Every structure is written in structure tokens, then in C-alpha cells.
Amino acid sequence: MNIGIVGTGYVGLVQGVILSEFGMNVTCIDINEEKIGLLNQGILPIYEPGLKEILDKNVKSKRLKFTTSIDDTIQNSHVIFISVGTPPKEDGSADLTYVLEVARMIAENMNGYKVIVNKSTVPVGTGKLVNNLIKDILNKRNVDFDYDIVSNPEFLREGKAVKDCLTPDRIVIGTSSEKARNIMKNVYDVLYINQTPFVFTNIETAEMIKYASNAFLAVKISYINEMALLAEKVGANIQEIAAAMGMDGRISPKFLHAGPGFGGSCFPKDTKAITKIARDNGEQMMVIEAAIKANEKQKNKMVEKIRYAMNEKGDLTGKTIGVLGLSFKPETDDMRDAPSIDIINGLVSYGAKIQAYCPEGMKEAEWRLEHINSSIKYMNNEYEAAKEADAIVIITEWHQFRGMDVSKIISNMKDSFVFDLRNVFFRKQDKVNKLKYFGVGV
Numbered sequence: 124m125n126i127g128i129v130g131t132g133y134v135g136l137v138q139g140v141i142l143s144e145f146g147m148n149v150t151c152i153d154i155n156e157e158k159i160g161l162l163n164q165g166i167l168p169i170y171e172p173g174l175k176e177i178l179d180k181n182v183k184s185k186r187l188k189f190t191t192s193i194d195d196t197i198q199n200s201h202v203i204f205i206s207v208g209t210p211p212k213e214d215g216s217a218d219l220t221y222v223l224e225v226a227r228m229i230a231e232n233m234n235g236y237k238v239i240v241n242k243s244t245v246p247v248g249t250g251k252l253v254n255n256l257i258k259d260i261l262n263k264r265n266v267d268f269d270y271d272i273v274s275n276p277e278f279l280r281e282g283k284a285v286k287d288c289l290t291p292d293r294i295v296i297g298t299s300s301e302k303a304r305n306i307m308k309n310v311y312d313v314l315y316i317n318q319t320p321f322v323f324t325n326i327e328t329a330e331m332i333k334y335a336s337n338a339f340l341a342v343k344i345s346y347i348n349e350m351a352l353l354a355e356k357v358g359a360n361i362q363e364i365a366a367a368m369g370m371d372g373r374i375s376p377k378f379l380h381a382g383p384g385f386g387g388s389c390f391p392k393d394t395k396a397i398t399k400i401a402r403d404n405g406e407q408m409m410v411i412e413a414a415i416k417a418n419e420k421q422k423n424k425m426v427e428k429i430r431y432a433m434n435e436k437g438d439l440t441g442k443t444i445g446v447l448g449l450s451f452k453p454e455t456d457d458m459r460d461a462p463s464i465d466i467i468n469g470l471v472s473y474g475a476k477i478q479a480y481c482p483e484g485m486k487e488a489e490w491r492l493e494h495i496n497s498s499i500k501y502m503n504n505e506y507e508a509a510k511e512a513d514a515i516v517i518i519t520e521w522h523q524f525r526g527m528d529v530s531k532i533i534s535n536m537k538d539s540f541v542f543d544l545r546n547v548f549f550r551k552q553d554k555v556n557k558l559k560y561f562g563v564g565v
């Protein structure tokens with residue numbers, strides 16, 4: 124089966140590579156010529172463990188191609204995935220410009236039956252919008268090709284995207300067409316045979332499953348972060364609280380790690396989008412709105428924790444702070460809505476100088492933090508970031524930070540404040556100065 128994937132962002136690229144691994148003939152399309160040029164040389168625009176090996180293998184076997192030529196690809200594909208960005212607008216709603224532009228191009232190039240699959244996270248009702256747009260254009264073209272619209276949300280996590288796509292918890296297919304349902308079963312045949320659960324729904328339900336899942340996880344994180352704030356005040360330990368809570372099968376231990384707040388390309392954007400969708404429909408998502416506010420508060424609390432521990436007036440003038448980890452989570456170079464951005468901005472605004480190190484996030488950080496260029500230096504490793512620093516702040520829990528030589532880090536510092544915003548040293552506290560060690564909720 125020939126598959127066209129429009130958009131080679133995170134979701135589109137990973138999906139394209141994995142579908143070729145599942146035996147489909149996949150063509151990934153993007154308007155960005157430079158990106159396509161690089162992909163054709165086997166150079167990935169993102170850092171994602173394990174992806175390059177599978178990409179190289181499938182390019183070699185000619186099951187995977189990259190092109191800027193959308194017209195041909197649409198004409199030659201049986202199934203076309205729309206995997207373009209839906210950036211947030213000022214009011215929090217998702218900007219559908221790119222999705223609708225791709226739908227328009229599909230309609231203009233349609234030459235027979237197509238299954239049009241929406242992979243981008245879009246507001247409920249977008250499937251209908253896409254359908255109406257395509258119908259209009261086909262009418263104007265005076266042609267009457269048959270087609271079906273499917274909503275097939277993606278649940279991959281950055282850093283674990285390959286695993287999540289190869290062995291997903293479930294595949295959600297939203298369509299009212301039996302024919303499209305069967306074609307989608309064929310697209311994911313490998314998973315169907317392997318007994319991955321398939322959930323068949325209408326388009327609107329599938330569209331909402333994605334938002335409901337992401338918002339739920341975001342709420343769970345804000346919940347444990349609030350508990351962490353209270354635990355600190357009353358002398359309890361959030362690590363132990365979360366572990367014990369997680370033993371209850373109804374709660375589960377996942378997404379119960381207290382930290383500096385959630386970030387990334389999905390949770391901040393999707394939580395805002397669903398609250399906007401709700402308001403547009405005369406409802407209010409009070410729990411999700413509270414989780415968003417709690418997340419903002421959490422990042423501020425981290426800045427306050429650092430300021431007042433280091434100086435009773437909260438002034439950081441003359442202080443050098445080593446920041447370990449910039450990307451919004453480990454195993455990715457993605458800095459979108461990373462808590463590190465707000466935390467670093469906060470520390471700098473109170474006078475601190477930053478020495479930052481992140482295994483993958485520094486390139487993106489350089490332009491996202493360009494406005495504070497004179498207050499931030501990028502270092503070659505965690506030891507350099509700590510050298511002569513008054514404090515280190517661990518913002519992202521990269522494995523290499525868990526394993527670092529704590530005594531060596533401390534011995535090179537000017538002072539010995541350790542702000543462990545991911546509690547990675549929780550079990551190594553004997554190695555740090557207890558009076559100057561600050562975790563989250565411990």
C-alpha cells in the first residue's frame with residue numbers, strides 16, 4: 124500500500140519511518156527543501172533514539188522516500204496522513220491553517236479514492252471541517268471522487284517515540300466508514316496481528332480521546348506537584364508518598380513524579396486548547412484550568428526556592444548557577460515550553476549568571492534564550508557547568524546526571540547548593556551537604 128505523510132515534524136517523521144518498517148511504501152512530504160535534502164542524506168532534523176537506524180534500513184530497501192513534491196505523492200498514495208503543526212493561537216486555540224492547507228492540496232490533486240487521515244492534534248470538529256473543504260473543492264473541480272476522513276491520534280512520547288510507535292498501548296481509529304476502517308487495519312496490520320488493542324470510534328470521539336488523555340496526564344503531574352509543595356511544608360516525603368499512591372492499581376505509579384512542572388510540545392498546548400474548545404462549547408474545564416495555573420505556579424516556586432535558599436532577600440546578583448538539563452525532558456533536544464526557559468529567565472532577572480549544559484538541548488536553547496545571551500554560557504559537560512558555581516540546578520533528569528560523580532561536582536564548586544528539581548540525588552543525599560540540598564517535596 125502506498126502511504127503519503129504530509130509534514131515531517133516529530134509525529135509525521137516517526138510515523139513515516141515506522142510505517143515503512145511495517146512494510147508500507149511510504150513517501151514523506153515537506154515544503155521545507157532543506158529538511159528534505161538532509162533527510163535524503165540520512166540526516167535527521169530531530170534527536171530521537173533509534174530512529175536513524177530504522178530510517179536508514181528502510182530508505183535502503185526503497186520503502187521510504189522523502190520529497191517536496193506533494194502533488195505526485197497525493198496522486199500516488201492510497202492513504203494520506205496529515206501530520207502538520209497546529210501551533211497555539213493567542214487565545215490558546217489550535218491554529219488549523221496548515222491542516223486546512225494540506226486538505227486543500229489533497230482535494231486539488233485527488234485522482235481516485237483516498238483515505239485522508241488526520242494525525243495532527245486538532246480540535247473536535249476538524250474532521251468535519253476538512254471534509255467540507257474537500258467536498259467544496261471537488262465540487263468546484265467538477266469531479267466526484269470518493270474519499271473517507273479518519274482521525275487517528277498519535278500518543279508517542281518524545282525520546283521514546285520509536286518504542287511507542289512499534290508497541291503502542293492502543294490504536295485509535297475514528298471514522299464512520301467501514302471501508303476506511305478496514306484499510307486502516309491493513310495499514311497497521313503488524314500491530315493488529317500482534318493483538319495491539321484497536322479502538323474504533325466516530326471522528327469526534329477519536330479527536331477528543333487525544334485531548335482527554337493528554338490533559339489527564341497533565342492534571343496528574345500538577346496534582347503530584349501540589350502534593351510535593353505541601354509535603355515540603357509539613358516534613359513529608361513526596362517520593363515515598365508517590366510510590367505508595369502508585370501501588371494502588373487505580374492510581375498507577377506513572378506520571379506521578381514531582382518536578383519543575385510539565386513542558387513540551389503537547390501538554391501545555393493541548394491543555395490550553397481543550398479549555399478553549401470547552402469554553403467555545405459553553406462548558407468550563409475547571410480541573411484542567413487549575414492544572415495549567417498550578418503548572419505556572421510550580422515553575423515560579425522553583426525560582427523562589429533557589430532565590431531564598433541562596434540569599435535571604437532573594438537577590439542573586441553576583442551568583443553563578445550551573446544548570447544541568449535544558450530540554451523539556453531527557454532523550455530529546457526539544458525545548459518547546461521547557462520549564463528550564465522560565466526558570467532560567469527567572470534566575471537571570473534576579474541577577475544570576477548561568478552556566479548551562481544539556482546533552483542535546485543547547486543548540487535550541489541558544490536561540491530561545493538569545494535575549495539573555497550576556498547572562499548565560501553554554502558548557503561542554505556537567506562538570507564544567509558546576510565549576511566555580513555557587514549552585515547547581517538539575518532541571519532535566521538525563522541518565523548521565525543520575526550517574527555523575529557528585530563529590531567531584533561539589534569539589535569544583537564555589538559554594539555547594541544543589542537544587543535537584545527531579546529528585547535524582549534523592550538516594551545519594553549522603554554525598555551532598557544536607558543543609559544545602561533542596562529537592563522537590565523531599
Ligand code: UDX
Nearest residue numbers: 277278279280281378379380382385386387389451452
Ligand atoms: C506527551 C504524551 O505522553 C504523549 O502520549 C503525547 O502523544 C504527546 O505528549 P511528551 O510531551 O513527549 O509526550 O512527554 P511526556 O513524557 O509525556 O512528558 C511531558 C512533560 O511532563 C515533561 O515536561 C515531563 O518532564 C513532565 N513529567 C512527566 C513530569 O513532570 N512528571 C511525570 O511524572 C511525567
